[in-house]
Amino acid sequence: MKPPADERVPGDATLESMVRLVRRTFPDGGRVDEAGLRRLRERGPRPRRGRRLAFGALGLLVAALPLALVLALRPGPLTFEVIHGSMIRFSDGTEIVLERAARAQVRDVAAHGAGIVLFEGRAHTSFIPRPKASWQVLAGPYVVRVTGTVFDVEWSRDHQQLDVWMQKGSVVVTGPMVEAGVAVSRDQHLSLRPDDRRIVLEKGSVEQPEAPVEAPPPAPPPEPVAEHKVERAAIHGTDPSVVPWGRRLAQGDFEAVIVDAERRGVREVLTRGTRADLAALADAARYTRRADLARRALIAERARFAGSTAAREAGYFLGVLSEDEQTWQDALEWYARYRREDPAGTYAGPALGRTMVLEARHQGNGAARADAQEYLSRFPSGPYAPTAQQVLRAAQ
Amino acid sequence: MRRTKVASRDSSLSPVTYLPTAAWPEADEAELVRGLQQGDSRSAREAWYRYGPTVRRVLLRALGPIAELEDLSQEVFITFFDRVATLRDPRTVTAFLMSITAFRIRHHLRWRWVRRWVVPAGSAPPVDLRTIQADDDAREALQRFFAALDHLSPIDRTAFTLRFVEQLEMQQVADALGWSAATTKRRLAKIWKRLSALLRNDAALAPFLAKREGSS
Numbered sequence: 001m002k003p004p005a006d007e008r009v010p011g012d013a014t015l016e017s018m019v020r021l022v023r024r025t026f027p028d029g030g031r032v033d034e035a036g037l038r039r040l041r042e043r044g045p046r047p048r049r050g051r052r053l054a055f056g057a058l059g060l061l062v063a064a065l066p067l068a069l070v071l072a073l074r075p076g077p078l079t080f081e082v083i084h085g086s087m088i089r090f091s092d093g094t095e096i097v098l099e100r101a102a103r104a105q106v107r108d109v110a111a112h113g114a115g116i117v118l119f120e121g122r123a124h125t126s127f128i129p130r131p132k133a134s135w136q137v138l139a140g141p142y143v144v145r146v147t148g149t150v151f152d153v154e155w156s157r158d159h160q161q162l163d164v165w166m167q168k169g170s171v172v173v174t175g176p177m178v179e180a181g182v183a184v185s186r187d188q189h190l191s192l193r194p195d196d197r198r199i200v201l202e203k204g205s206v207e208q209p210e211a212p213v214e215a216p217p218p219a220p221p222p223e224p225v226a227e228h229k230v231e232r233a234a235i236h237g238t239d240p241s242v243v244p245w246g247r248r249l250a251q252g253d254f255e256a257v258i259v260d261a262e263r264r265g266v267r268e269v270l271t272r273g274t275r276a277d278l279a280a281l282a283d284a285a286r287y288t289r290r291a292d293l294a295r296r297a298l299i300a301e302r303a304r305f306a307g308s309t310a311a312r313e314a315g316y317f318l319g320v321l322s323e324d325e326q327t328w329q330d331a332l333e334w335y336a337r338y339r340r341e342d343p344a345g346t347y348a349g350p351a352l353g354r355t356m357v358l359e360a361r362h363q364g365n366g367a368a369r370a371d372a373q374e375y376l377s378r379f380p381s382g383p384y385a386p387t388a389q390q391v392l393r394a395a396q
Numbered sequence: 397m398r399r400t401k402v403a404s405r406d407s408s409l410s411p412v413t414y415l416p417t418a419a420w421p422e423a424d425e426a427e428l429v430r431g432l433q434q435g436d437s438r439s440a441r442e443a444w445y446r447y448g449p450t451v452r453r454v455l456l457r458a459l460g461p462i463a464e465l466e467d468l469s470q471e472v473f474i475t476f477f478d479r480v481a482t483l484r485d486p487r488t489v490t491a492f493l494m495s496i497t498a499f500r501i502r503h504h505l506r507w508r509w510v511r512r513w514v515v516p517a518g519s520a521p522p523v524d525l526r527t528i529q530a531d532d533d534a535r536e537a538l539q540r541f542f543a544a545l546d547h548l549s550p551i552d553r554t555a556f557t558l559r560f561v562e563q564l565e566m567q568q569v570a571d572a573l574g575w576s577a578a579t580t581k582r583r584l585a586k587i588w589k590r591l592s593a594l595l596r597n598d599a600a601l602a603p604f605l606a607k608r609e610g611s612s
Contacts, residue, residue, distance in 0.1 A: 012592040018541045019560050022457055029452025037444050040470050
């Protein structure tokens, strides 16, 4: 918005643009829901002011004592240098090598890591494993969370495609289609193609950085580890001008999917929509916190496409939804069901990890012990491995 | 009204029960406030659904998509339900809620400043814009904008958001922050000037601004 004349200063078009961007990006605050109201009721009344002041004073006193020590021991941020315009080397030894035509930026440099924004192209990364290390590679709408590892990552801005080739260690990738996070381990290749609603996690070593000029000999097909392929959403008849829901999701335009579904009739989509329709609607509803709609879409997906990978995975996401709504018993049930139905599925690790976390939180570390052991034996470098180790130590 | 009374009176909530989103949509503000003051659970539900999205939007625009958004929204309503008994004129309920939201934003910003010194660097999760803004340049621009907002004092940042992003009237901003009209006017002009200076020469905004100019 333009401020009134008496508040304006010359040359503030940039700020006006930014205000418009904020208003456009956050047009509303999203819907409030029953889970929020329930939490509100459970939190109880505000404590009396006198008691709050007493607690506050005590807290300040307790905090003041170690504050000086904490400030004194606080580590400084990492430093980095750019070598020959294509290599970023951090003071802890971490190196990022950009291929020709790749563009990246370093941001949020802290004591234990930084964010690498990959705008375009491919990068070879080598992160040094350290305690508390916290690194992220941000590529388009995706975030690759790094836990000390060597891998290549490629982001195609034009095609909105992400590829991750793991060489050593593991990462967790989140973003469209993998909102709950997918773990990629050593010698695996993750390929995300939102336009085709396609997620492929396969065995495969790191490809050569530069593609050969001559046509390569035909390669044998990769051995699939887990594949979730859903046909392109045929949701708008034959009108080619309408953007498919999968693309809308990839662009982050979740509201458009919801609006489209409501225009067609949610019941109609749930009973007659394709598997891709239901998956896209469930994702859009989850991203916009419409838990009820997401649940209906996921349940429809399970009922109508029983036996498919997508139907089994819907069970996992129902667990995530239940967890979001604080109904942890339901979440445990859904995770258990998913693990029974698809023990080696894409989300087997996260389902086991979430189960362990919920058990530890609500039933004690003893109850989570078996799952922690199983997690460490199956996913020793998975994202829940440190938690599993903590659970085992506490359960002793 | 004590919130515990609301909770104990409405025992119909359970995870498997379907409940309509609006409990009393036809109630005007006077009826709603009277209901809240008398501990009517239907009014509490209606207030949550009627004003909740607005509170969330103001928090989101002031602070960005932070992980604590839901908690802050809850804090606003806890205070609101706690203090609504002191509200004399029901027509001011929106302004009343806005002043609580403004206070909560300032409180959170102050706490964040303290936390930045106490908690080791790198442990705070970064603002996550990936599912909010898919456009790389716009996302980068937003990051820079929120980083620039971090240079303002909590109360200045709140004032900026209420006036220029939420587009409240000058007097509404003054009421929400407890300033006089003259102070509000003077401070806002100063804030706008400072933020303009911070952003005007930021090279990282260039791709987003170039795209905007290209499309206009």
